[in-house]
Amino acid sequence: MLNWLVEEKGIAPHIPVFDKSKRDDGTFSRSVFRYDPTRDVYHCPSGKRLGTSGTVHEGKTLLYRASKLDCDACPLKPQCCPKEPSRKIPRDIHEHARDVARSFAGTEGFETSRRQRKKIEMRFAHLKRILRLGRLRLRGPRGARTSLFWLPSLKI
DSSP: OHHIIIIISOOOOOOOOOOOOOOSSSSOOGGGSEEETTTTEEEOTTSOEEEEEEEEETTTEEEEEEOHHHHHTOTTHHHHOSSSSSOEEEEETTHHHHHHHHHHTTSHHHHHHHHHHHHHHHHHHHHHHTSOOSSOSSOHHHHHHHHTTTOTTOOO
16 A cells, blocks of 8 residues: 555655564664665675565565575574574565655654544544444445435534
8 A cells, every 4th residue: 555655656655664673672673784786685783694585475574684694694593583593684675665655754744644644534423333334335426425415413
């Protein structure tokens, strides 16, 4: 969805991106590794290269792996991958679009659009939960207007 918005439609996505790359166990998170888009590799804090085979896993993820020989000789191994023979980093095939969406987070325009979206979504939640309009019989804006014409307080 983000890739479609960013790459195909050229829309600035004001959508929060959930990032689960942070680690709680004290080891290096993905943000410590530097990605080189020209060579399509990651570089670890000690300067070693993590490459990919190009195989897409689960239809959306590339795995970047370090060499076991590089990791065995590395002094940072206890902080990087203490329980694994070498480090691997998953990267979404549309990570560029995710990076674009992350760049908008925290900006004034992002916060404004989030406040406006909250107002609209609260009205839909009210319609679905309190007025029990979970499904409308007619589709589209005209169909919704036809279905909801009897609500005097709703301005469509």
